[in-house]
Amino acid sequence: MPSSANSANRYDPDSIHQRLNTSLSRPQLNEDGHLRHFLGVEGLNKTQLQTIIAKAESFFDEQGQLINSPELEGCTVMNLFFEPSTRTRTTFEVAEKRLGANVLNIDIARSSTKKGESLRDTLWNLQAMTADIFVVRHSASGAAHFMATEVTPDIAIINGGDGWHAHPTQGMLDMLTIHREAPRPFEELSVAIIGDIKHSRVARSDISALKTLGVKDIRVIAPKTLLPKGIERYGVTVYENLDEGVRDCDVIMGLRIQNERIGSPLLANSNEYYKHYGITPERLALAKPDALVMHPGPMNRGVEIASSVADGPQSVILKQVNNGIAIRMAVLSLAMQGQREYQQLQRELQLNSTNLKQTGA
Numbered sequence: 001m002p003s004s005a006n007s008a009n010r011y012d013p014d015s016i017h018q019r020l021n022t023s024l025s026r027p028q029l030n031e032d033g034h035l036r037h038f039l040g041v042e043g044l045n046k047t048q049l050q051t052i053i054a055k056a057e058s059f060f061d062e063q064g065q066l067i068n069s070p071e072l073e074g075c076t077v078m079n080l081f082f083e084p085s086t087r088t089r090t091t092f093e094v095a096e097k098r099l100g101a102n103v104l105n106i107d108i109a110r111s112s113t114k115k116g117e118s119l120r121d122t123l124w125n126l127q128a129m130t131a132d133i134f135v136v137r138h139s140a141s142g143a144a145h146f147m148a149t150e151v152t153p154d155i156a157i158i159n160g161g162d163g164w165h166a167h168p169t170q171g172m173l174d175m176l177t178i179h180r181e182a183p184r185p186f187e188e189l190s191v192a193i194i195g196d197i198k199h200s201r202v203a204r205s206d207i208s209a210l211k212t213l214g215v216k217d218i219r220v221i222a223p224k225t226l227l228p229k230g231i232e233r234y235g236v237t238v239y240e241n242l243d244e245g246v247r248d249c250d251v252i253m254g255l256r257i258q259n260e261r262i263g264s265p266l267l268a269n270s271n272e273y274y275k276h277y278g279i280t281p282e283r284l285a286l287a288k289p290d291a292l293v294m295h296p297g298p299m300n301r302g303v304e305i306a307s308s309v310a311d312g313p314q315s316v317i318l319k320q321v322n323n324g325i326a327i328r329m330a331v332l333s334l335a336m337q338g339q340r341e342y343q344q345l346q347r348e349l350q351l352n353s354t355n356l357k358q359t360g361a
Contacts, residue, residue: 027149029338031345036338037148037157038331040166041209049175049212055330056176056323059098066325071333072101075132079105081160082138087297088160088169091321092135095328101133123151131155133336141165154343156335158328164201169331170296171205173324175213178251180323181316183290186210190217192239192246192287194277195255195304196226202296203255211235221245221277225267242277249287254279254295254304270303279305284314292316 028043030036041049061067077096081089089105096103106126126134133156136144141163148157161167182189191210197203197220210218211234220231221239232238239245246252257273267273284293293305293315301307310317 027145030342032338032341034338034341035331035334036342037144038168038335039144039148039157039159040168041171041205041212042166044212046212046214049172049209052172052327052330052334053176053179055334056172056326057180059326059329066098066322068098068100069329069333070100072096072099072133072336075101075336076130077101077103077133077135077332078126078131079103079135079160080108080126080137081105082108082136082143083161085137085160087321087324088137088167091324092158092160092169092328095325095332096135098325099329099332101332104131119147120151123147123155127152127155132339133158133332135160135332137161139163154339156332156339158331158335161201164199164204166205167201167296168205169324169328170202171209172331173320173327174202174206174253174294174296175209176323176327177294177316177320178292181292181319182250184250185214187214187216189215189250190219190248191215191251191253192219192221192249193253193255194221194242194245194279196257197222197231197255198226198228199258200255206253207234207236219245219249223267223273223277242283243286246283247286249291251292251294252279252284252287254293254299256296256298257300257304270300274303278303279309281306281308281312284309284312290314294320297321 026043028035028037028039033048035048035052059066059069079089079092093103093105123134134147134152135158136147137160138144142165143162144157144159159166159168161170178186178189193203193206203220207218207220218236219239220227220236221242223240227238257267257270279293284291291314293309293312295305295310295317297317297320299305299310299317301310309315
């Protein structure tokens with residue numbers, strides 16, 4: 001029988017977060033603890049997230065403009081988007097080209113997977129075409145993890161969003177934006193996340209990254225139908241009343257409400273949602289005077305957020321888009337570097353093993 005102390009520890013938010021990070025760190029890192037795949041912010045510690053942020057910062061010049069860097073020159077990056085995307089796919093492609101990579105966008109709608117070929121065979125064929133990095137978006141949660149561990153471990157896998165599970169580059173571009181724009185460090189911030197928490201991979205990545213970076217006051221605000229059960233176990237405070245939830249906040253993050261949720265049992269109609277959960281000037285006024293307004297996009301104006309707020313002086317939404325290029329440049333560069341280190345170590349181990357066999361013979 002487990003002791004009551006051990007049982008309580010199992011449900012402690014910090015303990016849950018630590019166990020999750022431990023289990024998910026192994027496939028992402030090489031032996032030196034450097035990024036080899038980027039599958040999720042879960043599994044990475046504070047120093048590793050700060051390394052990604054610092055790397056992204058290195059791609060800005062003194063005027064805050066993005067610069068090019070030939071760190072992926074000679075590398076081939078394949079963008080494999082198994083579900084539609086405009087913003088994420090475009091910013092990845094821009095990031096890849098700024099790093100000097102050879103970029104291939106694979107038309108999944110016409111790929112062999114649509115003709116009955118298995119995902120494994122499709123990936124193995126693409127690997128044979130001397131790919132170095134796969135950027136993957138897939139509707140199945142865990143797809144990127146499956147590719148990195150079971151199919152093509154020697155290709156650097158970058159998760160561009162998988163099912164409801166995670167959207168790590170969006171999470172990290174949000175952290176970069178807060179790092180660059182917030183007037184206080186992470187440890188002193190109160191952050192409110194508003195919207196469809198239940199189905200949002202962005203929310204999951206943001207919550208994990210915020211917690212790892214030291215944010216102690218993370219609030220999630222949504223109607224009960226859009227809140228996952230047990231979310232409190234991850235160290236967040238739940239609010240159903242938006243006015244209470246945003247009071248004295250430093251950062252307000254809106255989430256996209258997908259059209260299929262509107263008019264369903266989860267959400268009666270868009271007008272009702274905006275009335276209770278829309279980010280309006282009046283509600284923004286309840287937050288701190290210098291609070292940031294963020295949104296992953298695309299926005300539903302008049303549903304999730306008022307246009308006057310989205311386009312107002314406290315909005316950093318367009319800065320998020322620009323920061324997304326820098327973050328994607330960072331994870332592409334770091335993962336390729338870590339993958340090269342890993343492969344070099346494997347070659348050295350194989351050579352040593354061969355030498356030992358020859359010596360023994």
